[in-house]
Amino acid sequence: xxxxxxxxxxxxxxxxxxxxxxxxxxxxxxxxxxxxxxxxxxxxxxxxxxxxxxxxxxxxxxxxxxxxxxxxxxxxxxxxxxxxxxxxxxxxxxxxxxxxxxxxxxxxxxxxxxxxxxxxxxxxxxxxxxxxxxxxxxxxxxxxx
Amino acid sequence: xxxxxxxxxxxxxxxxxxxxxxxxxxxxxxxxxxxxxxxxxxxxxxxxxxxxxxxxxxxxxxxxxxxxxxxxxxxxxxxxxxxxxxxxxxxxxxxxxxxxxxxxxxxxxxxxxxxxxxxxxxxxxxxxxxxxxxxxxxxxxxxxxxxxxxxxxxxxxxxxxxxxxxxxxxxxxxxxxxxxxxxxxxxxxxxxxxxxxxxxxxxxxxxxxxxx
Numbered sequence: 084x085x086x087x088x089x090x091x092x093x094x095x096x097x098x099x100x101x102x103x104x105x106x107x108x109x110x111x112x113x114x115x116x117x118x119x120x121x122x123x124x125x126x127x128x129x130x131x132x133x134x135x136x137x138x139x140x141x142x143x144x145x146x147x148x149x150x151x152x153x154x155x156x157x158x159x160x161x162x163x164x165x166x167x168x169x170x171x172x173x174x175x176x177x178x179x180x181x182x183x184x185x186x187x188x189x190x191x192x193x194x195x196x197x198x199x200x201x202x203x204x205x206x207x208x209x210x211x212x213x214x215x216x217x218x219x220x221x222x223x224x225x226x227x228x
Numbered sequence: 229x230x231x232x233x234x235x236x237x238x239x240x241x242x243x244x245x246x247x248x249x250x251x252x253x254x255x256x257x258x259x260x261x262x263x264x265x266x267x268x269x270x271x272x273x274x275x276x277x278x279x280x281x282x283x284x285x286x287x288x289x290x291x292x293x294x295x296x297x298x299x300x301x302x303x304x305x306x307x308x309x310x311x312x313x314x315x316x317x318x319x320x321x322x323x324x325x326x327x328x329x330x331x332x333x334x335x336x337x338x339x340x341x342x343x344x345x346x347x348x349x350x351x352x353x354x355x356x357x358x359x360x361x362x363x364x365x366x367x368x369x370x371x372x373x374x375x376x377x378x379x380x381x382x383x384x385x386x387x388x389x390x391x392x393x394x395x396x397x398x399x400x401x402x403x404x405x406x407x408x409x410x411x412x413x414x415x416x417x418x419x420x421x422x423x424x425x426x427x428x429x430x431x432x433x434x435x436x437x438x439x440x
Contacts, residue, residue, distance in 0.1 A: 091260040097253035102246045105253050112256060116264075121348025124271060128341050146330060150288075151323040158319035165304040165311055173308045181312050188316045192323040199324070203331035210338050 092116075132211050133204045140204050147200035148193050155189040267347060274340040280333060287329040295322040 093112035099105045133140040162181075166173065173181060241249070273279055295318055305311045 091257065091264075093256075093260055095253040095256050097250040097257070102241050102249050105249050109249075109253055109256055116260075117348050120268070120271075121345065124275065124341060125345050125348065127275065128338070128345060131338065143330075143334070147327045150326045150330065154323040154326060155316075155319045158315045158322075161299060162308075162312055162315045165301075165315075166308050168301070169304055169306055171306055171308050171311075177308055181308065184309075184312060185316065188320065192320050196323055196327045199327050200331070203327075203334070207331070207335055207338055210335060211342070 128211055132208050134208065140201065143200045143204045144197045147196040151192040151196035152189060155185060155192060159185055267344065270340075271344045274337060274344065280337050283333045283336070284330055287333055288326055291322065291325045291329050295325070 093116050095105060095108040095112055097105060099108070130136050131139055133143075298318055299315070303311070303314050305314075
């Protein structure tokens with residue numbers, strides 16, 4: 084009766100009369116499977132280490148900066164709508180002060196986001212290399228995912 | 229001794245080793261058929277950039293919704309600066325949460341990738357173990373046999389050695405007893421008045437022999 088697993092790429096015939104050949108086939112099959120499937124994943128993971136691939140850090144920092152800036156822009160829009168809803172029209176001086184304050188807070192947040200992103204990338208480097216989890220894994224939205 | 233079909237291998241597998249190898253082959257085929265496709269699907273999901281992007285959007289949306297729950301009409305003030313301060317506080321909090329969320333998604337992706345790597349490394353380790361599985365089992369069996377033989381041999385030698393030693397001791401004792409009277413405690417252990425000073429520590433003072 085033919086074995087139902089015979090069509091798989093690294094099939095090993097357990098009924099081979101030579102036990103040595105079975106061992107040899109097993110060894111070859113396991114290694115070939117690792118080489119074809121797992122090794123590329125390992126190499127890809129290594130490419131996510133920032134000092135191996137500097138783009139990782141650059142992209143993470145850019146993403147964080149864009150996110151922080153976007154958050155402040157969105158809040159600026161909300162603020163305008165809230166003021167309008169109450170019929171508040173800021174004076175020229177108030178508008179200028181408001182803009183300065185927003186710009187300052189935004190710059191602070193963007194810089195902070197970039198610094199946090201750098202720290203996170205470093206922690207992720209360690210996670211890839213040593214299999215450790217960064218301490219901030221559960222901060223923010225991760226708890227709700 | 230010939231292995232038979234093993235290209236001149238020195239060791240002959242035992243029936244148990246033959247059976248174990250056949251079972252290993254069957255387990256390997258089972259893994260190929262059922263487990264391996266699951267790992268394939270899991271890895272495709274984990275590694276896919278679309279998955280990461282979707283998770284980031286999901287996390288960002290949840291954080292945003294959580295923050296926006298605090299933006300209520302009641303928080304608006306007729307003083308625009310007051311409204312601005314409140315909203316800027318929320319923006320700062322959201323910014324931090326969003327950046328942490330992005331890092332969290334990346335970190336989770338790394339962890340999941342690590343899981344796949346671990347499976348592969350387990351397989352690699354298994355393959356490494358399989359490199360010489362039969363040979364090492366055979367070597368272990370031969371070594372165990374040799375060790376058993378050596379132990380037996382040593383035990384026999386020890387037995388004879390012990391008997392000879394015991395006999396010699398008894399003989400010497402008899403010889404001593406025949407020619408000499410039993411020594412006094414002072415002859416055996418030294419005088420009570422002997423001042424023994426530890427040469428390594430001359431300040432330790434005299435040591436009084438203790439006879440128990």
